[in-house]
Amino acid sequence: MPKVIGAVDINIERCKGCDLCVAACPADVLLLQPKEVNDRGYHFAYTANPDKCIGCAACALVCPDACITVYRKKID
Amino acid sequence: MSYEDIKKPENIVYQRPALLNGNHMHYCPGCSHGVVHKLIAEIVEEMGLQDKTIGIAPVGCAVFAYNYVDIDWIEAAHGRAPAVATAVKRLNPDRMVFTYQGDGDLAAIGTGETIHAANRGENIAIIFINNGIYGMTGGQMSPTTLEGMKTSTSPYGRRIDLNGYPLPITNLLVGLDGTCYVTRQSVHTAAAVRKTKAAIKQAFKNAMEGRGTSVVEVVSTCNSGWKMTPVQANDWMVEHMFKKYPIGDLKNTVNPAPAAHAKGVETHPKQ
Amino acid sequence: MDEEIRLMKGNEAIAHAAIRYGVDGYFGYPITPQSEILETLEELMPWETTGMVVLQAESELAAINMVYGGASTGKAVMTSSSSPGVSLKQEGISYIAAGELPALIINVMRGGPGLGTIQPSQADYFQATKGGGHGDYHLIVLAPSSVQEMADFVCLGFDLAFKYRTPAMILADGIVGQMMEKVRLPKQRARRTDAEIAEQCPWAVTGRPATRKPNIMTTLELESSTMEENNRRLQATYERIRSNEVRYQEYYTDDCDYLIVAFGSIARICLKAIEEARAAGIKVGLIRPITLWPFPTEAIASMAQRVKGILTVEINAGQMVEDVRLAVNGKVPVYYYGRMGGIVPNPSEVIDALYRDFPEINPER
Numbered sequence: 001m002p003k004v005i006g007a008v009d010i011n012i013e014r015c016k017g018c019d020l021c022v023a024a025c026p027a028d029v030l031l032l033q034p035k036e037v038n039d040r041g042y043h044f045a046y047t048a049n050p051d052k053c054i055g056c057a058a059c060a061l062v063c064p065d066a067c068i069t070v071y072r073k074k075i076d
Numbered sequence: 077m078s079y080e081d082i083k084k085p086e087n088i089v090y091q092r093p094a095l096l097n098g099n100h101m102h103y104c105p106g107c108s109h110g111v112v113h114k115l116i117a118e119i120v121e122e123m124g125l126q127d128k129t130i131g132i133a134p135v136g137c138a139v140f141a142y143n144y145v146d147i148d149w150i151e152a153a154h155g156r157a158p159a160v161a162t163a164v165k166r167l168n169p170d171r172m173v174f175t176y177q178g179d180g181d182l183a184a185i186g187t188g189e190t191i192h193a194a195n196r197g198e199n200i201a202i203i204f205i206n207n208g209i210y211g212m213t214g215g216q217m218s219p220t221t222l223e224g225m226k227t228s229t230s231p232y233g234r235r236i237d238l239n240g241y242p243l244p245i246t247n248l249l250v251g252l253d254g255t256c257y258v259t260r261q262s263v264h265t266a267a268a269v270r271k272t273k274a275a276i277k278q279a280f281k282n283a284m285e286g287r288g289t290s291v292v293e294v295v296s297t298c299n300s301g302w303k304m305t306p307v308q309a310n311d312w313m314v315e316h317m318f319k320k321y322p323i324g325d326l327k328n329t330v331n332p333a334p335a336a337h338a339k340g341v342e343t344h345p346k347q
Numbered sequence: 348m349d350e351e352i353r354l355m356k357g358n359e360a361i362a363h364a365a366i367r368y369g370v371d372g373y374f375g376y377p378i379t380p381q382s383e384i385l386e387t388l389e390e391l392m393p394w395e396t397t398g399m400v401v402l403q404a405e406s407e408l409a410a411i412n413m414v415y416g417g418a419s420t421g422k423a424v425m426t427s428s429s430s431p432g433v434s435l436k437q438e439g440i441s442y443i444a445a446g447e448l449p450a451l452i453i454n455v456m457r458g459g460p461g462l463g464t465i466q467p468s469q470a471d472y473f474q475a476t477k478g479g480g481h482g483d484y485h486l487i488v489l490a491p492s493s494v495q496e497m498a499d500f501v502c503l504g505f506d507l508a509f510k511y512r513t514p515a516m517i518l519a520d521g522i523v524g525q526m527m528e529k530v531r532l533p534k535q536r537a538r539r540t541d542a543e544i545a546e547q548c549p550w551a552v553t554g555r556p557a558t559r560k561p562n563i564m565t566t567l568e569l570e571s572s573t574m575e576e577n578n579r580r581l582q583a584t585y586e587r588i589r590s591n592e593v594r595y596q597e598y599y600t601d602d603c604d605y606l607i608v609a610f611g612s613i614a615r616i617c618l619k620a621i622e623e624a625r626a627a628g629i630k631v632g633l634i635r636p637i638t639l640w641p642f643p644t645e646a647i648a649s650m651a652q653r654v655k656g657i658l659t660v661e662i663n664a665g666q667m668v669e670d671v672r673l674a675v676n677g678k679v680p681v682y683y684y685g686r687m688g689g690i691v692p693n694p695s696e697v698i699d700a701l702y703r704d705f706p707e708i709n710p711e712r
Contacts, residue, residue, distance in 0.1 A: 126557065127555055127556045129554055129555075130420070130552055130554055132416070133565075139567060142561070142563045142565060146555070146561050147555050147561055148553065148554055148561050148562045149561065149563045150416060150419045150552050151564065151565035152415070152416070153439060153442050156409070156439070159408070159410075159412035159416065160415060160416030160419075161416065162402070162409075162416070163372060163374060163412075163413035163415075163416035163417035163424065164417065164420055166400045166417075167371055167417050167420055167422045167424070168420055168553065168554075171553070188405055188409065189405070189408075189409050189412070192409065
């Protein structure tokens with residue numbers, strides 16, 4: 001059975017740490033940085049569990065600042 | 077194959093649309109405006125309408141919409157966007173003209189322009205961001221503020237005896253013969269974003285085909301004005317706003333089967 | 348359509364001239380005493396001939412914002428109204444001025460304040476020449492005194508509006524709007540093509556081709572230094588207009604001892620009074636400002652060196668008299684005579700006013 005794996009790139013300098021992507025992710029891939037902040041002072045999102053990503057793009061769709069690029073590939 | 081290995085251009089399924097420029101949006105974290113701006117950029121790109129599109133920006137938080145989506149824009153006086161759009165479209169009938177307005181702009185000061193443009197059946201698309209509050213001026217009560225909802229000008233909650241009822245203006249527009257498509261959507265989940273995209277695309281298509289006025293209300297959050305986190309605001313919207321402003325198509329004379337136009341919509345434009 | 352001589356009302360002449368000039372759009376709302384402009388346009392159906400858009404808007408607010416939108420796309424667009432309606436348009440006019448947009452606004456004045464009267468008036472002089480709406484701006488203000496000038500100033504107004512990228516106003520009174528006279532209408536000009544507009548108005552919001560950056564029409568600027576720069580640019584435009592576009596007409600000024608300053612229809616009544624005064628041996632002259640802004644300050648200042656006194660005659664409580672006094676700067680006495688409430692002075696009242704203010708010329712004294 002083919003497996004779909006996904007990945008996301010987050011433009012952390014654009015991220016405002018709104019947490020909407022974290023809430024939207026069905027695979028618990030994303031979290032906000034608990035301590036680290038970007039140049040604008042936001043706790044940006046990061047891939048806490050990258051291996052769980054299924055490339056569904058839910059995070060990117062709800063992201064108001066269009067920070068997220070999503071990749072997906074089928075692996076046989 | 078590792079996580080990093082699949083980050084190649086050929087595997088991109090979603091990325092920032094090119095028409096959304098590099099300017100940092102002034103919106104608060106989690107603001108619905110950003111999502112809708114992104115959708116407009118995606119749709120204009122996908123429909124190949126860059127050189128045909130003229131956006132009319134409102135007064136309100138989206139007054140600076142022109143700073144983010146690289147199309148031609150006119151910034152209208154408060155509430156007058158439908159009048160501005162009327163003239164732009166009539167004088168330039170082959171252009172795709174849309175307004176982008178909030179609830180203060182569209183449902184308070186601009187009620188007359190909204191109703192009359194829709195009643196004339198101007199071939200424009202109206203995108204209506206309804207978050208029940210004046211965001212730009214600091215969270216005052218708007219016509220669509222819910223009963224009991226606290227704002228800076230209804231600090232103890234909106235009272236019907238003092239302030240009247242929340243105005244479901246989109247429902248009024250359904251009854252006008254000039255409207256061809258009236259829908260109410262949201263952008264709080266990935267599925268909702270996809271539906272809103274399909275709705276705006278349909279509205280833009282209607283405007284180009286001269287079908288009449290299309291209205292896409294996007295029930296939205298203003299987490300700063302509501303004094304919640306973005307995630308809490310989404311939950312509050314689902315629980316309270318959707319009761320007064322239920323999601324779904326209210327009128328579609330162009331495409332009577334609501335499900336039909338949702339098919340074939342590209343949710344992953346780069347795939 | 349060729350050049351043509353017709354008999355018609357001033358309001359009708361505006362409608363005919365607009366079509367023949369090649370105006371792209373008219374957006375109006377009915378109000379007495381100017382409704383014939385919209386009525387004539389609807390009757391002539393120019394959308395079937397020149398392609399001109401004519402729309403009866405839901406309000407004056409909507410109409411002026413349609414003008415703002417249409418002008419933003421580089422089109423030649425206009426609106427008309429009368430005093431209370433023009434008050435409603437002021438916010439939009441301020442936006443049009445701030446956006447450096449060419450447009451033509453017509454005010455066929457009626458008596459005010461408030462709902463006032465439908466009879467003629469010139470009581471919107473201050474509103475028209477001092478800004479009217481919010482912010483530091485001016486309109487080019489043209490004051491017709493004949494039906495011919497109603498037609499001519501549509502063309503002149505648009506020419507100036509496009510030359511300087513600023514709104515122009517025809518400030519007519521109800522008399523000029525309603526009276527019928529012979530008028531020579533210009534021959535039909537073609538409306539500009541989209542290609543011509545793109546070339547002449549590179550700033551126009553027309554949809555962004557891949558070859559240029561977005562054109563954005565906005566009057567908002569939160570950066571104070573840029574906003575001040577925008578204001579300086581506007582003021583520089585106004586300075587150029589002041590230098591180049593002052594228009595006025597002189598009558599019997601070569602030898603006059605006294606000067607009347609009057610604009611619009613009342614200037615013609617004053618001219619009749621002057622002819623009667625001259626028949627009685629009193630040398631009175633007339634300056635009729637055609638542009639109320641820019642005001643013929645220098646012409647009046649230079650007359651103040653030669654005459655013994657000046658009288659302004661206006662159909663208001665004395666508005667232009669302030670600009671005349673500024674121009675005269677105390678050199679000679681400046682008086683005002685006028686009527687209000689829709690009453691128009693007749694020539695003998697004007698002569699009486701001359702005798703009142705300059706008793707030395709009164710033969711019965």
